[in-house]
Amino acid sequence: MGNRVAVVADRIGWEERRLIEIGAEFGLRIDWVNDESLCAGHRDAEPVKDYDALLVRSRSYTRGGLIATLAEADGLRVLNSAAAIHACENKLVLRAVLREAGVPVPDFRLVLSRKDYEKALDGIGLPVVLKPVYGGMGKRVTLVRDSDLAHSVYDYVEDLGHAFEQACLVEPYLGGGSIRCLVVGREIVAAAEFESAGTDWRSNAALGNQTRAMALDPDVQKVVDGVVDRLGSGIYGVDLFKTPSGYLVNEVNHAPAWRGVASATGVDVASAVARYVQETLE
Structure with missing residues (x-):
């Protein structure tokens, strides 16, 4: 029957469906397990106890990280690791651990108050990007071009109900394009x-931006190698900015969508992922 792999996610998207379809070609039986029905905590939790590995693809970083942590503690093989997911879920933590490891990241300031915000604006200078520490898919990421808008935008941040929602990063605006590298293993x-497409300045795969294939650049490979050295082998979407001084890591996604990149490049990413899972279980 082959190894059994649970794709742990809150829904079945295009990527998960492709993995389930091709699993048998790599000796894998891949099933979807809804992350909302695990009731994790008991060592013999029924939904996952008979699986050889969990492939965590929850859209919620927090949910995926919690499930991965419990599964690893119970001796299950988890892709990606709980430590990697927890690093990816928090933009500040990711920036900090990559910077400590010598991986280039954009200049940034942690903003926890209006006083922080004003200092960040003075230190970096407009235009800046204001983004939540927690979150993804380009949500609540705001380009601030002038000082009047800057203070109005922060009014909304102060009205958010929880401290974790108010925690933000301010960083320089580095242009309207980015590079997505899909990493499997290393x-x-x-x-x-x-x-960015149309009037939306954000370059994010989830926003349906214009996409074109990119030839592998040794400088990109060097930066991505640094990310994998720090987070460990896994399945990642590594997003980079290209600047005059070199490539900078903007974000790392632990459960990347790849439909757009696969369409632009013609690469069968699902097969690469399934092969990696197979090799990991050997």
Whole structure:
């Protein structure tokens, strides 16, 4: 029957469906397990006890990290590791651990108050990008071009109900494009450039931006190697900015969507992922 793999996620998307379809080609039986029905905590939790590995693809970083932590503690093999997911879920933690490891990241300031915010604006200078420490898919990421808008925007931040929602990063605006590298194991299996589409300045795969294939650049490989050295082998979407001084790591996604990159490059990413899972279980 082969190894059994649970794709732990809150829904079945295009990527998860492809993995389930091709699993048998790599000796894997891949099933979807809804992360909302695990009731994790008991060592013999029924939904996952008979699986050889969990492939965590929850859209919620927090949910995925908690499930991965419990599963690892109970001796289950988890991809990606709980430590990697927890690093990816928090933009500040990710920036800190990568910077400590010598991986280049954008200049940034942690903003926990209006006083912090004003100091960040003075220190970096407009335009800046204001983004939540927690979150993804480009949500609540705001380009601030002038001082009047800057203070109005922060009024909304102060009205958010919880301290974790108010925690933000301020960083320089580095242009409207980015590079997405899909990493499987330690290898970049596909890379594409994203450009903001229409009137939306954000370059994010989840926003349907324009995408084109990118030839592998040794400088990109060096930066991505640094990310994997720090987080461990796994399945990642590594997002980079290209600047005059080199490539900078913007974010790392522990459960990357790859439909856009696969379409632009022609790479069968799902097969690369399934092969990696197979090799990990050997």
